[in-house]
Amino acid sequence: MAVSLCTRFLGREFSSPLVLPAGILGMSYGSLQFAHDAGFGLVTSKSLSLEPRKGHEGPVVARFGGGILNSLGLCNPGIDAGLKEIEEFSCMVKAPVMVSLFATNRHDFEELAGRASDSAAVFIELNLSCPNVMDEFGIPLASSKELVADMVEGAVKYAKLPVVAKLSPNALDLPVIALAAQEAGAAAVSMINTLGPGLLIDTAVRKPVLAPRYGGISGPAVLPLALKLVHECVGRIKIPIIGMGGVSSADEAVQMLMAGASMVGVGSAVWLEGAQVLTRMNAGIRDYLERENFVSPDFIPKLERKNV
Amino acid sequence: MSDRVTLKIKRIVDEGPSAASLYFDSDMKVLPGQFVMLTDYEEGERPFSVADADGSGICLTIKRMGPFSKRICSKKAGDLISLRGPFGNPFTLVSGVSLLVGGGAGIAPLYLLARGLIASGNRVIVVNGARTQDALLLGAWFGRLDADYRETAEDTGEKLSSVQLAARILEREKVGCVYAAGPELMMAALKDILPDIPYQFSFERYMKCGVGVCGSCACDPSGIRVCVEGPVFGREQIEKLSDFGVYKRDSTGARVPFRK
Numbered sequence A: 001m002a003v004s005l006c007t008r009f010l011g012r013e014f015s016s017p018l019v020l021p022a023g024i025l026g027m028s029y030g031s032l033q034f035a036h037d038a039g040f041g042l043v044t045s046k047s048l049s050l051e052p053r054k055g056h057e058g059p060v061v062a063r064f065g066g067g068i069l070n071s072l073g074l075c076n077p078g079i080d081a082g083l084k085e086i087e088e089f090s091c092m093v094k095a096p097v098m099v100s101l102f103a104t105n106r107h108d109f110e111e112l113a114g115r116a117s118d119s120a121a122v123f124i125e126l127n128l129s130c131p132n133v134m135d136e137f138g139i140p141l142a143s144s145k146e147l148v149a150d151m152v153e154g155a156v157k158y159a160k161l162p163v164v165a166k167l168s169p170n171a172l173d174l175p176v177i178a179l180a181a182q183e184a185g186a187a188a189v190s191m192i193n194t195l196g197p198g199l200l201i202d203t204a205v206r207k208p209v210l211a212p213r214y215g216g217i218s219g220p221a222v223l224p225l226a227l228k229l230v231h232e233c234v235g236r237i238k239i240p241i242i243g244m245g246g247v248s249s250a251d252e253a254v255q256m257l258m259a260g261a262s263m264v265g266v267g268s269a270v271w272l273e274g275a276q277v278l279t280r281m282n283a284g285i286r287d288y289l290e291r292e293n294f295v296s297p298d299f300i301p302k303l304e305r306k307n308v
Numbered sequence B: 001m002s003d004r005v006t007l008k009i010k011r012i013v014d015e016g017p018s019a020a021s022l023y024f025d026s027d028m029k030v031l032p033g034q035f036v037m038l039t040d041y042e043e044g045e046r047p048f049s050v051a052d053a054d055g056s057g058i059c060l061t062i063k064r065m066g067p068f069s070k071r072i073c074s075k076k077a078g079d080l081i082s083l084r085g086p087f088g089n090p091f092t093l094v095s096g097v098s099l100l101v102g103g104g105a106g107i108a109p110l111y112l113l114a115r116g117l118i119a120s121g122n123r124v125i126v127v128n129g130a131r132t133q134d135a136l137l138l139g140a141w142f143g144r145l146d147a148d149y150r151e152t153a154e155d156t157g158e159k160l161s162s163v164q165l166a167a168r169i170l171e172r173e174k175v176g177c178v179y180a181a182g183p184e185l186m187m188a189a190l191k192d193i194l195p196d197i198p199y200q201f202s203f204e205r206y207m208k209c210g211v212g213v214c215g216s217c218a219c220d221p222s223g224i225r226v227c228v229e230g231p232v233f234g235r236e237q238i239e240k241l242s243d244f245g246v247y248k249r250d251s252t253g254a255r256v257p258f259r260k
Helices: A027-036 A081-092 A106-117 A131-137 A145-158 A174-183 A220-234 A252-258 A268-272 A279-291 B068-075 B103-118 B139-144 B162-172 B184-191 B235-239
Strands: A008-011 A010-012 A017-020 A042-043 A061-064 A067-070 A097-102 A123-127 A163-166 A188-191 A195-201 A215-220 A242-243 A263-265 B004-010 B011-015 B021-026 B035-039 B047-048 B058-061 B080-087 B098-105 B124-130 B148-153 B177-181 B199-200 B232-234 B248-249 B255-257
Touching: A017 A279, A027 A042, A067 A195, A067 A220, A067 A268, A081 A097, A081 A106, A081 A145, A097 A106, A106 A123, A106 A145, A123 A145, A145 A163, A145 A174, A174 A188, A174 A220, A188 A220, A215 A220, A215 B162, A220 A242, A220 A252, A242 A252, A252 A263, A252 A279, A268 A279, B004 B021, B021 B068, B021 B080, B035 B058, B047 B103, B058 B068, B068 B255, B098 B103, B098 B162, B098 B184, B103 B124, B103 B139, B103 B177, B124 B139, B124 B162, B139 B148, B148 B162, B162 B184, B177 B184, B184 B199, B199 B235, B232 B235
Parallel strands: A017 A042, A017 A263, A042 A097, A097 A123, A123 A163, A163 A188, A188 A242, A242 A263, B098 B124, B098 B177, B124 B148, B177 B199
Antiparallel strands: A008 A010, A061 A067, A067 A215, A195 A215, B004 B080, B011 B021, B021 B058, B035 B047, B035 B080, B199 B232, B248 B255
């Protein structure tokens, strides 16, 4: 049977269900191009803020048995320069970009969403959950349904593009937050952002490995949690989900689709497995579709809720 | 499963007034051109090319530039330094007459390369260049190798730049491959004078993660990453770059033009 990786999401078609999540690569038009060439169907920019940000001093990444700890600190060239990079990427290649936006209050999200709407991006993603900046900005927005609703509502009001709300696994009741995002006008949600944050220690110097002390946890260790949370949310909301968290193989991507996601983010695996992992994953998903007689990823059956 | 080793400095040796070499006992397997990410957990983490490695020890030669490198160069034997790596794509050893061109601290990774090329039976010509005489590094190291070693400083003697000296050598030697490391503008000028022969340049750009995820060191337009596909790029890759010798990116990702 002729199968295709072509995936439908929010009224558009993508060449693969695999999504480059915000924060991995995506800093410049070159790095968006790199991710596109690697095999992502949709690429997301670095989270852009109103002003440029240098991010944290290193070390900002560390490995452990279950994956990665990171605290890059939301480095980005600012909304104006960032949108120019997206523009330049879109001029080179006809491939869709999601622009990720990062702010700490509704007013800034409104401003960013308005500016991002006049760009080459096809979707806007709101980064509501980065734990790297908890020290600076207090409780993450994504942990409160009122705050999520407020940010999403503001962005949607000024956005001319579909708005995707990126949610954090650190919320006590994630389906309630997802529902709040939907009711505030989000076209989709993406989940999960990094877990934690967590701590790793260098025992020789007796200091935290990461310079900012704590970092978001990602990689294989968070996969089962991501699958469970996606599955939990999909039964409660009507809008589609971009599922991510520790996915690093074709089988795990299929698991994420089966759990209820419409597209699948792959982040930490770009480090742990190398960028070639995307080629292997696309080929593996195609093999699965052929073996199981599904025309495209859209036809992969969702796990029934009663089976849980 | 940690990817880092924290080691005591075995020995630290001043290399003239402008640099120091740090020696560690380590079985780290390093290929010429590869780098490590180094931190002392005081402030920041930076990439450094490995100057020498033999399976039981490694040596990093670090130039005193900003606060970070000055602090590292002032460490004492016994102080702890934490390393991740080795990372990156190494130099590929090509048979034939090899011309190695180093500018400033760029000479460091060329030492390990020269040892490798000589061990595999190649004639090696080394051009070591710096702005000033006292910034020339590792002359004594190269002097002990079976290599044709030349050095030039822009404030001494004929006042040639490394590129000018390389051009003279290329006029009379049939060079098989040119290897360079140093300031990007030096390498861009070198590229302009090279005949139609293979070359490999080691890039130095702002790096944050060192492992290919943050995107800080991606080159335009293809996004090849200095930390993974580089730091050593070959002629085919370099000819396709639009930013080589034109601009780099800072820690925010903003473009910073090179000052000619």
